[in-house]
Amino acid sequence: MEYFDRERLASKPAEELITLGIESSCDETAAAVLRGGRGLLADVISTQVPIHRKFGGVVPEIASRNHILNVLPVVDEAIKQAGLKLADIDQIAVTCGPGLVGALLVGVAAAKSLAWSLEVPLIGVNHLEGHIFANFLSSPDLTPPFVALVASGGHTALVNVLDYDRFRLLGQTRDDAAGEAFDKVARVMGLPYPGGPEIDRLSKEGNPQAIDFPKALARDGYEFSFSGLKSAVLNYLNSQKLKNIPVHKADVAASFQQAVIAILVEKSLAALRETGLDTLALAGGVAANSALEAELRRATGEAGYKFYFPNRRLCTDNAAMIACRGYYQSLTDNYEHNDLTLNAVPGLSLSDR
Ligand code: KG4
Numbered sequence: 594m595e596y597f598d599r600e601r602l603a604s605k606p607a608e609e610l611i612t613l614g615i616e617s618s619c620d621e622t623a624a625a626v627l628r629g630g631r632g633l634l635a636d637v638i639s640t641q642v643p644i645h646r647k648f649g650g651v652v653p654e655i656a657s658r659n660h661i662l663n664v665l666p667v668v669d670e671a672i673k674q675a676g677l678k679l680a681d682i683d684q685i686a687v688t689c690g691p692g693l694v695g696a697l698l699v700g701v702a703a704a705k706s707l708a709w710s711l712e713v714p715l716i717g718v719n720h721l722e723g724h725i726f727a728n729f730l731s732s733p734d735l736t737p738p739f740v741a742l743v744a745s746g747g748h749t750a751l752v753n754v755l756d757y758d759r760f761r762l763l764g765q766t767r768d769d770a771a772g773e774a775f776d777k778v779a780r781v782m783g784l785p786y787p788g789g790p791e792i793d794r795l796s797k798e799g800n801p802q803a804i805d806f807p808k809a810l811a812r813d814g815y816e817f818s819f820s821g822l823k824s825a826v827l828n829y830l831n832s833q834k835l836k837n838i839p840v841h842k843a844d845v846a847a848s849f850q851q852a853v854i855a856i857l858v859e860k861s862l863a864a865l866r867e868t869g870l871d872t873l874a875l876a877g878g879v880a881a882n883s884a885l886e887a888e889l890r891r892a893t894g895e896a897g898y899k900f901y902f903p904n905r906r907l908c909t910d911n912a913a914m915i916a917c918r919g920y921y922q923s924l925t926d927n928y929e930h931n932d933l934t935l936n937a938v939p940g941l942s943l944s945d946r
């Protein structure tokens with residue numbers, strides 16, 4: 594027997610559908626309410642960053658416990674901000690992967706119990722696809738096809754977004770993600786977690802040409818590799834220390850950031866050229882990097898391409914992007930909503946669809 598009321602769902606025009614989004618893959622517990630595909634009514638994020646900062650990174654067990662405490666309060670707050678009641682929700686989109694298994698399970702369990710009690714359907718969403726869809730919320734004029742550069746704490750990939758439900762993975766990182774490299778380099782420089790925003794800030798006072806770090810994997814099609822660059826920065830810091838030469842942290846930050854940006858820009862432009870598409874959309878936490886955004890804007894502008902990126906709040910983890918992704922997923926032909934056996938898939942990847 595079906596757990597949701599299919600007739601009620603079918604009776605509502607798609608642009609009127611109210612989607613509740615839930616996100617708990619890492620260290621933000623978030624809920625959002627969306628009308629149609631792009632009408633954001635509420636976007637609530639409870640961040641655990643101050644809790645994990647003491648440990649220099651996310652502690653999975655602590656993340657799960659805090660998600661348990663926060664998940665229902667953020668849902669309640671989102672419904673309240675939207676000026677709605679729980680009974681107004683038509684469908685629930687929840688991140689089911691990739692991410693920390695214990696963290697994901699909290700959002701998935703909350704979404705399943707709400708779906709069952711409200712008799713509304715459940716949509717399991719790939720978090721990385723969610724990041725791409727954040728662009729639709731920031732830019733109402735954006736429509737597929739376009740090339741998406743996804744750069745987050747766990748992933749770095751170039752994707753050909755052919756349509757709302759057709760993606761081709763062009764290439765991804767072989768080792769560290771761009772955000773991971775930012776966080777690791779920041780950590781050895783004694784900067785707080787998360788390191789990306791710290792390096793971004795410090796770089797503004799430094800010279801990006803000061804140190805010639807290797808550009809991360811300039812060959813090999815659309816694949817990325819950031820572990821060699823990370824090691825080069827660590828070796829540089831160690832060798833200066835051994836020689837008793839004080840390091841200019843802002844120069845190290847700016848030179849490292851420049852090396853990451855150079856490769857992201859180079860490969861994004863290559864993807865645009867070779868796919869023949871004229872639009873690039875940036876996605877994921879690293880999209881919040883001001884120098885990356887500026888450099889991509891300049892490079893795409895010079896080459897005559899259009900460039901989109903989500904506003905800062907929508908770059909890092911949030912539930913609005915999950916609701917948006919879930920909404921478009923539910924509109925695809927013959928879409929089958931998830932049943933209540935939906936499970937967390939920590940290793941879920943971005944793949945062809
Ligand atoms: O997408 P996200 O919020 O979480 C994941 O899905 O991983 O990305 C978090 C990553 C972290 O590595 C963080 O350091 C990085 O995004 N990040 C930044 C900036 N803001 C966040 N990296 C560089 N510059 C920033 N301004």
Ligand code: ZN
Pocket residue numbers: 720724745746877878909910
């Ligand atoms: Zn993310």
